[in-house]
Amino acid sequence: MKIAIGADHAGVELKDHLADMLRRQGHEIADQGTHGTDSVDYPDFAAKVARSVASGEVERGVLVCGTGLGVAIAANKVDGVRAATCNDLFTAEMCRAHNDANVLTLGARVVGIGVAEEIVRIFVATDFEGGRHERRRDKIHALES
Numbered sequence: 001m002k003i004a005i006g007a008d009h010a011g012v013e014l015k016d017h018l019a020d021m022l023r024r025q026g027h028e029i030a031d032q033g034t035h036g037t038d039s040v041d042y043p044d045f046a047a048k049v050a051r052s053v054a055s056g057e058v059e060r061g062v063l064v065c066g067t068g069l070g071v072a073i074a075a076n077k078v079d080g081v082r083a084a085t086c087n088d089l090f091t092a093e094m095c096r097a098h099n100d101a102n103v104l105t106l107g108a109r110v111v112g113i114g115v116a117e118e119i120v121r122i123f124v125a126t127d128f129e130g131g132r133h134e135r136r137r138d139k140i141h142a143l144e145s
């Protein structure tokens with residue numbers, strides 16, 4: 001799967017770790033920064049990943065900041081993006097199965113590396129259930145216009 005990944009300074013270490021993990025699993029990763037620990041503004045990186053997903057250039061996105069919240073709020077401003085903050089395994093599964101989330105956001109100051117790895121694995125592996133959830137997803141997108 002083609003996956004775009006991005007982070008701010010608070011999330012860069014976890015982002016780099018998850019990018020390596022996904023590459024080892026055979027995914028094609030578009031790393032959209034940041035690439036160091038200098039302080040940056042998370043909306044800039046959320047926008048890059050969100051636009052890659054919205055344009056269809058990649059299938060999914062992963063964003064990391066301190067809490068996972070700022071990048072989610074920013075990414076959800078881009079039409080076509082359904083970003084979900086998941087700092088536990090249940091919501092990682094549900095955001096795909098019920099909400100068809102196309103961007104996962106994580107808080108590097110909230111979850112440890114092991115939990116983050118498992119959240120990403122579930123996010124990538126879980127299919128959207130469709131059916132009644134498709135109608136609801138479509139109503140979310142109707143709010144965009």
Ligand code: RB5
Pocket residue numbers: 008010011042065066067068069070071
């Ligand atoms: C940066 O200090 C922090 O505010 C940011 O990473 C994120 O948690 C915002 O939502």
